[in-house]
Amino acid sequence: MSNGETITAHELLHDLMPQLKATESMVSDTLTVRLMMTTDPAVRERIKTFKTEFELERTMIRMNLEHLLRRHAEAVEAARRSSTDDSSQTLPLDEHEATAVARVRQLYRRAQELKR
Secondary structure (H helix, E strand, O other), X not given: OEEEEEEEHHHHHHHHHHXXXXXXHHHHXXXXXXXXXXXXXXXXXXXXXXXXXXXXXXHHHHHHHHHHHHHXXXXXXXXXXXXXXXXXXXXXXXXXXXXXXXXXXXXXHHHHHHHO
């Protein structure tokens, strides 16, 4: 089941999940503004297509992260109660969870690059 990749419960809760939320918010806000500002039908269609594709990817990422959270519920709850990273357990990732984690990190990096 595990592919050898891991993440700590603390990193999942305090780094990855906030990165996903920030990326979702930034992309959603940006696309909404772009749709409101453009009058070009071709540009509007491209933005709508991108928005649909992003929402699909976001859904797939969320489904896999929810699976990870359920699968390691006890360790995640322990990390939630603890304020330090010291007691955080390492969680093995299955192939789909590892892909979701990698995609969140990649999307977050790309979103941060756009802000510069």
